[in-house]
Amino acid sequence: MDFKVAVIGAGFGGVCAGVKLKEQLKLSNFTIYEKSYDVGGTWHLNTYPGCACDVESHLYSFSFQQKPDWTEAYASQPEIHQYLRTVVKDRGLTDHVQFGTEVVKLAWDGRKNVWHLSLKIKDKAGNVRLEETTANVVIGAVGPLHRPHYPEIPGFKDFKGKLMHTAEWDNKVDLKGKRVAVIGNGASGAQVVPELAPIVDKLTVFQRTASWISPRNNFRHSGILKFMFRYVPFLQRFWRFCLYVRRDILWYNAFKSGSPIARLLSHMLRSYLKQEIPDDALRAKLTPDYDPGCKRIVVSDAYLPAMRHPSTRLVTESIVEITPNGIMTSDKERHDLDVIVVATGFLVQESFNGVEVIGKDGLTLQRRWSDSLEAYLGMTVSEFPNLYFLMGPHTGLGHSSVITMIECQMNHITQLLKKQILSSAATLTVRPSALKAFEAEMDGGTKDKVWQLGHCQSWYKNSSGRITALWPYSVFYYWWRTRSVRWADYELQ
Known part of the structure; x- marks a missing residue:
């Protein structure tokens, strides 16, 4: 079986996909399509002064390629961008990335069981040409933070x-x-x-x-700390684990409305605001x-x-x-x-609208998601065979590193692809009943969260007020749900 995979986007998701396809599945027939001329995704596009990550450097990086010499506790955009470039080079992905190529349309061919990709290729001189190609499987790694949002202000x-x-x-x-x-x-x-x-x-x-506003408490890593991280690898892994546990327990529980940690967080933030802004009117x-x-x-x-x-x-x-x-x-x-x-952020709820996606029986993804975004484990949608999303609906985080979520997703997807390849199955699709049950689980998880009960407008919600952008449980639970496949939830044909 000549199995070809197309990956859309060369940010953290696309790079992780490439590494897993190459190293876990031993696939060589895959292409990462990137509309820019460099890897990095949002960390390539966002170059404004002060651009940095609000998750600690050692946690906001791949577990399979740790960096012992991060400059600061919270890395800035240039260093994160360079880190991704290094991963691409070290893992031999350079030849798999096709730059200046935007995927504008995906159309499922039910007779041949392949996706048709319409590509808009733009060279650095500005010349544009259109091409068509096919793939057995498509992994959408466009990410939620790539379509700038402009407020509706006239003029x-x-x-x-x-x-x-x-x-x-x-x-x-x-x-x-x-x-x-x-x-x-x-x-x-x-x-x-x-x-x-x-x-x-x-x-x-x-x-x-x-x-x-929460204090960042940023600091530069000393030479001694970098030395220890490099030559005592267990220490860096332990450091990363501690960062993960602190966020998954303290920060996650701080978003449970009315919880003791939530009340403590409110007190701490009010105290910080009073400390920094003594002027009553400004405060x-x-x-x-x-x-x-x-x-x-x-x-x-x-x-x-x-x-x-x-x-x-x-x-x-x-x-x-x-x-x-x-x-x-x-x-x-x-x-x-x-x-x-x-500085008004991104169109998170419309992050995949830049690609026209046509699934089985002519159903478009935009129509399927017109009422509310949904995807089983944030990765798959019924009626759209052999199509996967990284950082899809319900997988954003308000408390920890999305890189952990991406790795969980790719570990799950590689299991699905391995089964499909070994069984020579033409298609793999999530069952509608499994998707429906998962969506009910997501709604149940948001009932006690401040995102739903806090009476504010945010990009976490869709136009009807449903939380579709965030994972409402701990990151550990997401790892637990994705560590192995519930094969009864999928249909192989």
């Missing part, structure tokens, strides 16, 4: 100054001495604001909803009106101090429109600006 196109999203940063723009606005105060906004405050003439932060604006965890908690040592910086002004009045010269707010004030930075 974006009218602004005469420089406007850029944090995910589309223009490093050629000199911001020194400029009048700069940052729209948004989530994870990316909280990282870019401290970098801008010391260098701009005036920094105006437009906040729609306050975010809870009142920066205090959220919902429980911690309802929206993503921002992890930063620098954001609150930056809000005290002489150049910084916090505006909580809503934005009415973008004008040619700046921003007008609901109090009729005009804010004259040279640069507008949009």
